Amino acid sequence: MPELPEVEIVARRLNSSLLGARVESAVAPGMNVMKTFEPGLEELVGREVTGVRRVGKMPVVEFGELALLVHLMSAGRLRVFDKRASIKDRASRVLIRLEDGRELRLREFGTKQRAWAKLLPVEAVVEDEMVKSLGPEAWPPPRLEVLAAAIDVPRHLHPLLRHQKDIAGIGRSWVDEILWEARLSPFKKGSELDPEEVERLHRGLHVLGDAIDHYEETIGAEVPDKVPMPLQVHRREGEPCPRCGTTIEAVFFSEHQMNYCPKEQTGGRVLKDRRLSKLLK
Ligand SMILES: [Zn+2]
Known part of the structure; x- marks a missing residue:
């Protein structure tokens, strides 16, 4: 299970790799993976990735005014691929296709579907019930x-x-x-x-x-x-x-x-x- 250091390095690498990339399409093949419906994933089309960061153990991918908050649970992984996922890839949960041909993919291994994502106005991330419930970040260490x-x-x-x-x-x-x-x-x-x-x-x-x-x-x-x-x-x-x-x-x-x-x-x-x-x- 990815913890703070692992999610931090994922966020840093995705940030370097995705900054400025523009979304061509976004879909969620994973049943029940999206915990929000409004705005819909299609709202990401045409937007650029403006940053990837971490809150607790959760990656946050920002697209200007919108942010995708991801909870990987125990078996989820967020990664960018040069090619698009096969339609038969049963691990796919959220696919964000980029105009440059790459794809940001939330996948989940194993039989359980527990990973989830929320698409929120960027300023609403801090107000999200999960984010709000978090204690102080373990790193950088709190006072x-x-x-x-x-x-x-x-x-x-x-x-x-x-x-x-x-x-x-x-x-x-x-x-x-x-x-x-x-x-x-x-x-x-x-x-x-x-x-x-x-x-x-x-x-x-x-x-x-x-x-x-x-x-x-x-x-x-x-x-x-x-x-x-x-x-x-x-x-x-x-x-x-x-x-x-x-x-x-x-x-x-x-x-x-x-x-x-x-x-x-x-x-x-x-x-x-x-x-x-x-x-x-
Ligand atoms: Zn010892």
């Missing part, structure tokens, strides 16, 4: 007091930091990296952090900026569907912690996993499953 207030919630840090309404941009991969960087237990509650721990968490957010810098150096003009992520602990159970050499452990949930260094994050405790983990803070 320390803003972060402290955002996470002052009696919930475990792992779900809390992934909850877009509390802080925007972090998902299942980068949460492990941030907590490892900050040497904090995923099962500590946000409201239980002392000021020094909040500062550590605040500093730990730099892993997001580092990842963006890494992508800037390693990714060319096109972002691949599967970005090689510079992860140190996520999905690295069984490997030595890059900092202290302790074996990285994992807790598995039905749809995700969390990884951590027991020596540096949980006081040496190994959390085997959800039942056990509930007993620990």
Whole structure:
């Protein structure tokens, strides 16, 4: 699932590549992908791309007075192609054909149709209910007091930091990296952090900026569907912690996993499953 650093690099590359390109036609082959009907996608015809940016984990493609707000969910990808999609391409959700022959394509892999898009007047993006509900952006990092207030919630840090309404941009991969960087237990509650721990968490957010810098150096003009992520602990159970050499452990949930260094994050405790983990803070 694309998180803040991955969506940021997609937005930057699309911005460089699409700026000034003019729309020839726009259609949505994906059923129910468009969450707005007025203005319709045909309103994009003849307009130029004026910018591509990111809000939380959502790319926003601007066409002058209109903006396409995209939610990729877990399997959506936004990419520009030199050729147009085959009519049989079942991954196509939104196709924006450009006069220069290229096509900006929202695709979604897998069987579920969960990705969505909204076409809005550009000034209405900030007022959109999803955008409005977002907590402060995780990168660039919010001020320390803003972060402290955002996470002052009696919930475990792992779900809390992934909850877009509390802080925007972090998902299942980068949460492990941030907590490892900050040497904090995923099962500590946000409201239980002392000021020094909040500062550590605040500093730990730099892993997001580092990842963006890494992508800037390693990714060319096109972002691949599967970005090689510079992860140190996520999905690295069984490997030595890059900092202290302790074996990285994992807790598995039905749809995700969390990884951590027991020596540096949980006081040496190994959390085997959800039942056990509930007993620990
Ligand atoms: Zn370690």
